[in-house]
Amino acid sequence: MNETTLCKPLRRRTLGWVLLEFFGSMNLAITLLVVVAIASVIGTVLQQNQSYPDYILKFGPFWFAAFNQIGLYDVYGTGWFIAILAFLILSTSVCLYQQAPGMLREMTRFRTSVQIDSLRGFHQQAEWWLPDHDSRTVQADITSAFRGFGYRWRIQDHGDHQVIAVMKGRYNRMGYLLTHAAVVTIGVGGLLDGNLWLKLKEWRGELAVETRDLSAREAPPISRLAPGAIPTFRGNVRLPEGSAANFVFLRVRDGFLVQELPFAIELKEFQVAYYDTGQPKSYTSEVLIHDQEYLGDQPLAATIRVNHPLVYRGYAIYQSDFGDGGSKLELKAWPLTTARAEPVAAKGEVGGVIKVGGPTAGALSLELDDFRLFNLLPEPNAQPGDRQFRNFGPSISFKLRDAVGAAREYLNYMAPVQIDGRWFYLSGVRAQPGAPFSYLHIPVDANNSPERFLRFNARLHDASGLRKLLALPAAGGDPDFQRDLNQVRLNLVELFAQGGFMAITEKAKAVVPAERLQEATALYLNLLRETLAEVFVAVLREEGVSVEQELGERENAFFNDALSALAARPAYGSPFYLQLTGFQQVEASGLQVTYSSGAVVVYAGFALLIVGVFLMFYTSFRRLWAWLAVEDGAVRLILAGTGNRRPAEFAREFAALQTALERRLGSPLSPPPSLSPADTLKEAH
Amino acid sequence: MAATREAVLEHWNQPSFWQRLTVADGLWALLVIAGSGYAYWFYQPYMDRYEVAIQFGATLALIGWGRYWPPARAFTLAVAALTVLALWRYGANYELRKSAFLLKYLLESQAAFMWMSTLYVLATVTYFVALFSRSEFIGKTAAALTWSATVMGMTGLLVRWRESYLLGADIGHIPVSNLYEVFVLFALITALLYLFYEDRHRTRAMGGFALLAISGAVAFLLWYAFGRQAYYIQPLIPALQSYWMKIHVPANFIGYGAFALAAMLGVAYLLRVGAEAHHPDGVLARVLPPAELLDDVMYKAIALGFAAFTIATILGALWAAEAWGGYWSWDPKETWALIVWLNYAAWLHLRLTKGWRGAPMAWWAVIGLFVTLFAFLGVNMFLSGLHSYGSL
Numbered sequence A: 001m002n003e004t005t006l007c008k009p010l011r012r013r014t015l016g017w018v019l020l021e022f023f024g025s026m027n028l029a030i031t032l033l034v035v036v037a038i039a040s041v042i043g044t045v046l047q048q049n050q051s052y053p054d055y056i057l058k059f060g061p062f063w064f065a066a067f068n069q070i071g072l073y074d075v076y077g078t079g080w081f082i083a084i085l086a087f088l089i090l091s092t093s094v095c096l097y098q099q100a101p102g103m104l105r106e107m108t109r110f111r112t113s114v115q116i117d118s119l120r121g122f123h124q125q126a127e128w129w130l131p132d133h134d135s136r137t138v139q140a141d142i143t144s145a146f147r148g149f150g151y152r153w154r155i156q157d158h159g160d161h162q163v164i165a166v167m168k169g170r171y172n173r174m175g176y177l178l179t180h181a182a183v184v185t186i187g188v189g190g191l192l193d194g195n196l197w198l199k200l201k202e203w204r205g206e207l208a209v210e211t212r213d214l215s216a217r218e219a220p221p222i223s224r225l226a227p228g229a230i231p232t233f234r235g236n237v238r239l240p241e242g243s244a245a246n247f248v249f250l251r252v253r254d255g256f257l258v259q260e261l262p263f264a265i266e267l268k269e270f271q272v273a274y275y276d277t278g279q280p281k282s283y284t285s286e287v288l289i290h291d292q293e294y295l296g297d298q299p300l301a302a303t304i305r306v307n308h309p310l311v312y313r314g315y316a317i318y319q320s321d322f323g324d325g326g327s328k329l330e331l332k333a334w335p336l337t338t339a340r341a342e343p344v345a346a347k348g349e350v351g352g353v354i355k356v357g358g359p360t361a362g363a364l365s366l367e368l369d370d371f372r373l374f375n376l377l378p379e380p381n382a383q384p385g386d387r388q389f390r391n392f393g394p395s396i397s398f399k400l401r402d403a404v405g406a407a408r409e410y411l412n413y414m415a416p417v418q419i420d421g422r423w424f425y426l427s428g429v430r431a432q433p434g435a436p437f438s439y440l441h442i443p444v445d446a447n448n449s450p451e452r453f454l455r456f457n458a459r460l461h462d463a464s465g466l467r468k469l470l471a472l473p474a475a476g477g478d479p480d481f482q483r484d485l486n487q488v489r490l491n492l493v494e495l496f497a498q499g500g501f502m503a504i505t506e507k508a509k510a511v512v513p514a515e516r517l518q519e520a521t522a523l524y525l526n527l528l529r530e531t532l533a534e535v536f537v538a539v540l541r542e543e544g545v546s547v548e549q550e551l552g553e554r555e556n557a558f559f560n561d562a563l564s565a566l567a568a569r570p571a572y573g574s575p576f577y578l579q580l581t582g583f584q585q586v587e588a589s590g591l592q593v594t595y596s597s598g599a600v601v602v603y604a605g606f607a608l609l610i611v612g613v614f615l616m617f618y619t620s621f622r623r624l625w626a627w628l629a630v631e632d633g634a635v636r637l638i639l640a641g642t643g644n645r646r647p648a649e650f651a652r653e654f655a656a657l658q659t660a661l662e663r664r665l666g667s668p669l670s671p672p673p674s675l676s677p678a679d680t681l682k683e684a685h
Numbered sequence B: 001m002a003a004t005r006e007a008v009l010e011h012w013n014q015p016s017f018w019q020r021l022t023v024a025d026g027l028w029a030l031l032v033i034a035g036s037g038y039a040y041w042f043y044q045p046y047m048d049r050y051e052v053a054i055q056f057g058a059t060l061a062l063i064g065w066g067r068y069w070p071p072a073r074a075f076t077l078a079v080a081a082l083t084v085l086a087l088w089r090y091g092a093n094y095e096l097r098k099s100a101f102l103l104k105y106l107l108e109s110q111a112a113f114m115w116m117s118t119l120y121v122l123a124t125v126t127y128f129v130a131l132f133s134r135s136e137f138i139g140k141t142a143a144a145l146t147w148s149a150t151v152m153g154m155t156g157l158l159v160r161w162r163e164s165y166l167l168g169a170d171i172g173h174i175p176v177s178n179l180y181e182v183f184v185l186f187a188l189i190t191a192l193l194y195l196f197y198e199d200r201h202r203t204r205a206m207g208g209f210a211l212l213a214i215s216g217a218v219a220f221l222l223w224y225a226f227g228r229q230a231y232y233i234q235p236l237i238p239a240l241q242s243y244w245m246k247i248h249v250p251a252n253f254i255g256y257g258a259f260a261l262a263a264m265l266g267v268a269y270l271l272r273v274g275a276e277a278h279h280p281d282g283v284l285a286r287v288l289p290p291a292e293l294l295d296d297v298m299y300k301a302i303a304l305g306f307a308a309f310t311i312a313t314i315l316g317a318l319w320a321a322e323a324w325g326g327y328w329s330w331d332p333k334e335t336w337a338l339i340v341w342l343n344y345a346a347w348l349h350l351r352l353t354k355g356w357r358g359a360p361m362a363w364w365a366v367i368g369l370f371v372t373l374f375a376f377l378g379v380n381m382f383l384s385g386l387h388s389y390g391s392l
């Protein structure tokens, strides 16, 4: 296109000129587009706004601090990122400022002073020499052709010649203005909705992020924002059923702020609905809005669902997540490391902590983290991608924290789970947050309970009971040998109860010469197995199961599963198995409340952008000229034109116009211009 | 001259929009309205007012599309006929998909997608054969294969839409809700875009390249279907239960399809210039489409993609404002959409304001495909975020 050049230089070389020139430069604009794109990648590769301890775990203290310094945990809120965005907006504004006057002039002004030579230089041009015409009728013919093509024109008489200047598709230039104005508008609206206001308040010392673990009520005034204190925010609150809140938490870096609301939200009920397949179908919160000022004593009832927020007084309230609101739990703790076979009953509430006197030095604290009514999980033996799910029923998750503060996390299912045709109580454990759970599989007894296993386990820790049980001499044996053998058996059981099979093999390594190790280990394991079987039979007898004949298939399977569980027990780490025996669920709904004053601006920008882009791409700005002069009693007519887009289409349009004129005026002088794409493409710019 | 002024004027006056409408146009509009009305009558209980508005808009768009590009009419009619046939055969019994011959081997969505896949791969090969043999007939065959594949794919999607309702009234949803379904959509849209340019530029030389991208998508689709059993119809998670999905996703895929097409034309361009430089008399230099044409269509595709992607991203932002509490959350998928958009904005500026042409722009279009591919697939595979429902 030959008319508009980029960002034209202004007159004087002042500092302002230099700055304008710099910010309006196309090179800067393209560079910024690419730089913003690349910078944006960072925040997608590194998960943003996770908890700081997680980052420390991931990167180690040194890199954690380094990354924190440049704000990698909240890239899109850092000063430097906002600064490049601001530069892009500034650059677009400057470009717009420099281009707009020219574009507007172009849209409104007919170019009536043209040189005959420049017209002849156009790719699309035709020239007639018309001896027996007069300029008036030629002019009338031309203008009516122009009218037919929907052009607008203006005639200028230059004395010796006339110029008819034509324009069409002015909206294309409007498209440029709208598109770039839209970029600026969206950018400004977005910045208004960003975290600038918080940063400003922090910088002025009016606000400090609270990093302690406090409740909203306890947060000091310096960490609180009154309604309207900032024009935009996005905050969250977790409401248990039956409770209300008139604030939300804003998460900032590793802490939070409390944003107060001019009304209170009460959660009446939270519901999850499920499809027949068991997948969740909807999350619904029934809420009441209490607002003395606007609603008086009559609260507003509303339903909030995913994709269906409630907008009240400009505040939008969303269903964002859900969780436990303090379900009441009935628990039984079965000792795993002592001879005691009876459980301790306890009551707790999700979110609460129970102190447990451990068998080891120092108390453990049992933190009840979560209760879930449904656990829809892939089938245990499913191939990846099988998409078979099963509801594993209610579960609790909790942490056991020792006096030093180290914690293991547990996940216990309430009901037994069938795996390979047998049933187990599952309890998962992990020492690292985020690591996969490893599961203890406690086999289920004839009463559908974990009791038999737990009694079996307790017996293994009961040294005097074992001694009595195993002391029975085998009839007709050598008594000394029998005594020694019994002692070995006792030791083996004790070792196994403390450290599983590993402890046995370790022990064998320590006492047996290497060449006999394999043999001896096999011997030990066999002996252990026999001994454990004896103990198991005693457990069965106690239960009243008839064991006179061979053990039944079920008992055998149970025994094998029990051995696996016992072997895994040392790694389990907890001194007890916590069984969930009853619950009363209290759900909590996670609501997000936002207030956004920039949204209107951004949406206006969206509208401008769509209109602008389409005008720019799909309309084309065309100019044509007819140059008329009377020479030696004949009329010379030159028709020429250019379009800023879609050169091939313009070439066709010009050819049609020329054909229309030929019918009236006869053939032009010069052969029609070439229509090859190569030519027309070059001409476009 | 004998002609009167009036006669001349009449000749010069281009016919107005209304004058140019033909009887066929009128019939077409009536047909679309009738079909859409029938669908409305049938499915109205499942639609909210926004969805009714979307259907209204889609009806107008279809009328316009058929007017603007006549082959779209035959395409739509073929798809409609096959779909109606499938729906009629199904009745209300989803289990018929396993037993009824017509459904099991042709029109059940999974079967239709298999036909689509096969035909696209055949079309790819045929286009290349046509390119090197310069046979008009083989070229026509390739185009016919592509059209048939597209008809089968589109039919499959529509049938799948109905199947989801047969599975359960509360499960029914438009089949653009997971990676499997959108890959079909991607193949269809890319093919339609290509067929449009083939028709407008009267050349089949670009076909093999365009279809190569589609065959790539087909390969993924097959792996995903059989390797991961991804073809089951799944009920919608709550976050996707919104009318926005119906407009946001298709708009996005017009963008992706156009960018993919541009990239493949970029490849053809680079081959062509390379061949011209190194083996000017070689077979490649002879058969490949002219560089100017490739450059021109590449630009048009990127412009179209950019416009569609602009709309899609804006629709996504509006949806996010309704579902997640903010029009922009810097979620990885959103952010990658922005990256793609900025990338092509830079491309367009270089071309339009700096006048860059040729190999660098072609290279950039090819690289752009990888950026796009990451936004489309990589984000779901490697990054986690609010869009995680699309994970593999």
Ligand code: HEM
Residues within 6 Å of the ligand: A004, A006, A023, A024, A025, A026, A029, A033, A088, A091, A092, A093, A095, A096, A099, A176, A179, A180, A183, A613, A616, A617, B303, B306, B345, B348, B349, B352, B353
């Ligand atoms: C995010 C920022 C921007 C976006 C999305 C954007 C978008 C666009 C688009 C889509 C086009 C049309 C390209 C075509 O028709 O092929 C265009 C053209 C143009 N842009 Fe931008 N632009 C941006 C920033 C800028 C900046 C910062 C400048 C100034 C340096 C600028 C100057 C221009 C110019 C001069 C044109 C050509 C207008 C014409 O003569 O038709 N743009 N822009």
